[in-house]
Amino acid sequence: MGKRQVSARDVAQLAGVSRTAVSRAFTPGASVAKETRARIEAAAEQLGYQVNHLARGLITANTGxxxxxxxxxxxxxxxxxxxxxxxxxxxxxxxxxxxxxxxxxxxxxxxxxxxxxxxxxxxxxxxxxxxxxxxxxxxxxxxxxxxxxxxxxxxxxxxxxxDDIGAGRQAFAALAAAGCRHIALANSAAGTASLQDRAIGFRQAAAEAGQKITEAEAGPTSYQTGLDLGTGLLSRKDRPDGIFCTTDLIACGVMDAARTRLRLKIPDEVSVIGFDDIEQAGWESYALTTFRQPxxxxxxxxxxxxxxxxxxxxxxxxxxxxxxxxxxxxxxx
Amino acid sequence: MGKRQVSARDVAQLAGVSRTAVSRAFTPGASVAKETRARIEAAAEQLGYQVNHLARGLITANTGxxxxxxxxxxxxxxxxxxxxxxxxxxxxxxxxxxxxxxxxxxxxxxxxxxxxxxxxxxxxxxxxxxxxxxxxxxxxxxxxxxxxxxxxxxxxxxxxxxDDIGAGRQAFAALAAAGCRHIALANSAAGTASLQDRAIGFRQAAAEAGQKITEAEAGPTSYQTGLDLGTGLLSRKDRPDGIFCTTDLIACGVMDAARTRLRLKIPDEVSVIGFDDIEQAGWESYALTTFRQPxxxxxxxxxxxxxxxxxxxxxxxxxxxxxxxxxxxxxxx
DNA sequence: CGTGCATTTGCACAGCTGTGCAACAGGCTG
DNA sequence: CAGCCTGTTGCACAGCTGTGCAAATGCACG
Structure with a gap:
């Protein structure tokens, strides 16, 4: 802002009222006569005046x-x-x-x-x-x-x-109900509480069902991490047939590793669950089963x-x- | 901000200097003695003082x-x-x-x-x-x-x-060079200048090559628009074998319409070019040829x-x- | 020690707004 | 007509900062 702005003083001058009247015309709940208000609004419109929220923020309880x-x-x-x-x-x-x-x-x-x-x-x-x-x-x-x-x-x-823990539990339950026998968790190494809770819930449900799971963890929460984790998990001898990925980006990467790199069919040979319900989860190339972040x-x-x-x-x-x-x-x- | 903030006045009091010295200590290029500066900085740190940029913005030529x-x-x-x-x-x-x-x-x-x-x-x-x-x-x-x-x-x-026009021209040239005989343009109806220029460039290059193109235009610049346009274009008797889509989202939709709905192979049966180089264009399910928005x-x-x-x-x-x-x-x- | 120059310092003012309060005007009632 | 109440208005002050300028201080040199 290199130049002096139009201020309430300019509006007051043009409208023939005091600067305080201008202030009151722009302050909700303040008292100003109808005719005065009209003159002020016309002047403000003509000059392109907008209340200075910086100055207002200096006086009032909020800056917006x-x-x-x-x-x-x-x-x-x-x-x-x-x-x-x-x-x-x-x-x-x-x-x-x-x-x-x-x-x-x-x-x-x-x-x-x-x-x-x-x-x-x-x-x-x-x-x-x-x-x-x-x-x-x-x-x-x-x-x-x-x-x-x-x-x-x-x-x-x-x-x-x-409810990340609940989602992790549900993911395990869904994979188990789908008949998956070798169930895996693909997680980012970012280590945030959300990711950890999804993993915790998944592990809890597996332990309660008396079933061992395979865990793979690496990199950020990205598609590339999913490619890497998917390639690693699905190249194993004891290849998993069900994978919970703690984000959709990872899941899309796992899916691409499975299909384009390893020629596996989803869900026939391996089921995949993600988390987030990003827009791409609904794209027909993925049609990813996932949990919707609200x-x-x-x-x-x-x-x-x-x-x-x-x-x-x-x-x-x-x-x-x-x-x-x-x-x-x-x-x- | 419901309460009175720590201000320069409080820092000045604690440091035993004037309020102006505090201001100068936080104004680049202003003159203040080293020892005074140290006392001010210590006091500011102790009180958690940050210059009020609102007030500063009222005085100076910029708010940041x-x-x-x-x-x-x-x-x-x-x-x-x-x-x-x-x-x-x-x-x-x-x-x-x-x-x-x-x-x-x-x-x-x-x-x-x-x-x-x-x-x-x-x-x-x-x-x-x-x-x-x-x-x-x-x-x-x-x-x-x-x-x-x-x-x-x-x-x-x-x-x-x-350079949207240049991109449109290049897209046509690439499809023609790839041997496509029925070339189409899939555009959003949003009508922005960028979309229009891409289409203009595409049409120019086609006209110069003496080749007729098919145009389909609908909806916003979204994946769903691409699904719809792709389904429409590729269901025709004179089905195109090369399509320039004015955004990557449209291109991903066209690709999904081609492969999952119509069982066409890309690029064997239909080539697709997008625009933007969004992250998903690089995903292995798409591996989309496109133009990178810089x-x-x-x-x-x-x-x-x-x-x-x-x-x-x-x-x-x-x-x-x-x-x-x-x-x-x-x-x- | 005195002079000149550079650095430092604080005062007073300004930027723009909202608000408390006193003064005023108008309308209504007894 | 006087008193009361409500609405309107402008003054003076405050919020927090940067800056011009005069005064004070420090340092180096003759």
Whole structure:
């Protein structure tokens, strides 16, 4: 902004009223006469005036800004969640500051400091884990914090999770019910709590059924990891006939390893289950059976908690949303 | 932000200096004694102080904010571009305000007004087309405007395009060189300038070669549109044996229609070319031959123009970036 | 020691907005 | 007509920061 903006003072001059009248005309609930209001609105329209939210944010209890802290924003699940979050924020009269991080906790800390610098009303953390002292600084200064699918809870924050353990259990049960005899887990080595819980649930169900499973773990949550894991698992002598992949990207990679590299038929020779229900899971080349991340509910819950006046700020809260199994063509029924 | 923030005044008190010394310690190029600086930094660290960028933005020529105005943020190409843009912005010390629009010009106008309200240094428009009076208001007030792959130019803005016409021409040439005799164009009805230019280039090359082409146009730029168009085109008596799809999503849909619905072999019976080089184009189930949107160059050019001090603000500028053809397995060579 | 120059420091003001409060105007009722 | 109540209005102040400028300080040199 290289030049001086149109300000309320200019509008006041053109409309022949005080600067305070202009302010009141743009402040919900403030008192201003109808005729005065009309003159002010006409002047503002003519000059292209918009209230300066920076200045307003200096005075009032909120800036309208919400930091969205995320890594890998271009992956299908993450971008769908960001789309849903920004829609919900805008519907609530807020606007998202997108801070792209590299997954490290230090990167998240830097992002939170930026949020503080802009006095954002809240921060929604989709990647990484801020340390306690920093979250305490945020809370002490009135910023609301929402953590989506993060490792640990932090006092005063809302943590939203999905039922990863339940999904892992269901995945095992579905593969067992489909008659799979050699069941495997293909997981990323990223080690996030969500991935771990999916694996935990899967292992629990297998142990309860008295069945041994094969586990393979490597790389990030990507398609390439799935190619590698799928090639490795399906080249074994004791080749699995049922595989739960902890993300859809991994599952698509496993499927491509099975079909294009090893000429296996899905689900005839090997069943595959994924997790996320990204758009590509529904494409006919994959028709992947998976669990749907409740993206819309995650966004609604996160943003809803920010505008819910009844919420007690210093109260730690946790919400776990259910996931829904989406049956398609990669598993026998 | 419900409570009073730590401010420079608190830091000054703890460090035993004036508030102005604190300000200077955080202003690049300002003069402050080494020992004073150390005391200020220690106090700031202890109190968790971050400069208030809102207040700073009220005083200085810039807020550090850049509006990113986009629709369909969850699609592969758009999300990749947003990821690249946010990275470049952060490297340049700026931060993106993500405004999710619905593609309509009215929605973009509303987004730009929000950008004005936050006195953003710039706006990068990825979807929709703002009207002239509004862009003039922005420019008059010092905001920089960058339009990426938009329809029309606007005085004082930078327009960045890619060589869509060249790509369309190359697509036809590649299909002709592959021996395709019945060549078709599968396009979205969205009608954006980029889509139109790809079609224009394709038609030009066909006309020059004296070859008639078949055109099918429908729906948004989605996978489902590709399924529908592919099913329609490939069910005809005069079935095409080479199809240029104006986006990769359409191409993936056309490929799935060909293989899973009509049992055609690619590229033996029908060649397919897409546009964008989304991640899924490289997946082994598709191995799509396509043109790569230079996402990193788009982002670098856009953000570079914002920080390029030599650029003349009132000068209309246009940059066209080349696209690179990516050969994979959907066309014979 | 005095002078000149560079560095440092704090005061006062400005940027733009919202708000508390006093003064005023208008309408209604006793 | 006077008093009361409601709505309207503008003043003065505050929020937090950067900056111009004058005063103070420190250092080097003759």
């Amino acid at each position: 800004l919400v930091a969205l802290i995320a890594a890998e924003v271009q992956t299908p699940y993450r971008s769908a969640l960001l789309a849903a979050l920004t829609e919900q924020l805008q519907a609530a009269g807020k606007i998202g500051l997108l801070i792209n991080t590299d997954r490290s906790d230090a990167s998240v800390a830097q992002a939170l400091k930026q949020a503080i610098a802009y006095r954002t009303d809240a921060a929604i953390v989709l990647s990484g884990m801020p340390d306690s002292s920093l979250t305490e600084t945020c809370l002490r200064n009135g910023m609301q914090l929402v953590l989506i699918n993060r490792d640990d809870e932090r006092a005063g924050t809302l943590m939203i999770r999905v 993206v819309e509910d995650l966004a609604r819950t996160a943003v809803g908690s920010l505008v819910d006046l009844a919420r007690e700020h210093n109260l730690q809260a946790r919400k776990t949303l259910p996931v829904q199994m989406i049956w398609r063509g990669t598993i026998r029924r | 904010l850049v509006a990113l105005i986009a629709a369909e943020v969850q699609t592969p190409y758009r999300s990749a571009l947003l990821a690249a843009l946010t990275e470049q912005l952060q490297a340049a010390g700026k931060i993106g305000l993500l405004i999710n629009t619905d593609r309509s010009d009215a929605s973009v106008a509303q987004a730009l007004k929000q950008a004005i309200a936050y006195r953003t240094d710039a706006a990068i428009v990825l979807s929709g087309m703002p009207d002239s009076s509004l862009t003039e208001t922005c420019l008059r007030n010092g905001m920089q405007l960058v339009l990426i792959n938009r329809d029309d130019e606007r005085a004082g803005t930078l327009m960045i395009r890619v 996402v990193e160059d788009l982002a670098r050019t856009a953000v570079g123009s914002l920080v390029d001090l030599a650029r003349e603000h009132n000068l209309q500028a246009r940059k066209t970036l080349p696209v690179q053809m990516i050969w994979r397995g959907t066309i014979r060579r």
